[in-house]
Amino acid sequence: MDTASQEYRPSADEPYMNPRQLDYFRRKLEVWRDELIDESEQTLEHLRTENWQEPDPNDRATHESEASLELRTRDRYRKLIGKIDAAIRRIERGEYGYCEETGEPIGLARLEARPIATLSVEAQEAHERDEHRRAD
Structure with a gap:
């Protein structure tokens, strides 16, 4: 992405949802989706490598509670990614905005x-x- 594209911000002084604005929002949505996917993959990797054999029941309960929270967050990300994908489809159909x-x-x-x-x-x-x- 060139410097001019990185610095661009949609303005009310230009036609609403013109190609440049649509491209701006598509990129914004794609970056957001990629960040959420990366975070989800990190969560899964963390859960795979976690030591679930804690001898202390309190430590084990803490790990299980943290894992539950991570999975709920991942589920929220999954739903959010669906909304992001729907927004990108609206851009493609000319309905975005x-x-x-x-x-x-x-x-x-x-x-x-x-x-x-x-x-x-x-x-x-x-x-x-x-x-x-x-x-x-």
């Missing part, structure tokens, strides 16, 4: 913060209000 409910732009700031976002801030807030009402 637009709210699934309203069709309105999600916005660059929201996508910078959460590149897997599928809803605009307004639609997300409406979903959360509905969830709170159903929970009550």
Whole structure:
């Protein structure tokens, strides 16, 4: 990747979801996915090499608790990787950056913060209000 590509940040001064922005978000998503996969592989390697034969029951319980936490984290990564892959597919279909409910732009700031976002801030807030009402 050249220096100009590394320094590029999408701007409201350019057309929304133009090819350069789409390429920027695709790369951002791919880097994020690769980092999650690397971390997952490290977790698996750690679990494979862990000494599970601790003589002290407290040490063994601690190892099992840590392993359980690592596996839950890995499962969250797996789900997140699925969302990242779905976002990349939306880029390929020309649907990325637009709210699934309203069709309105999600916005660059929201996508910078959460590149897997599928809803605009307004639609997300409406979903959360509905969830709170159903929970009550």
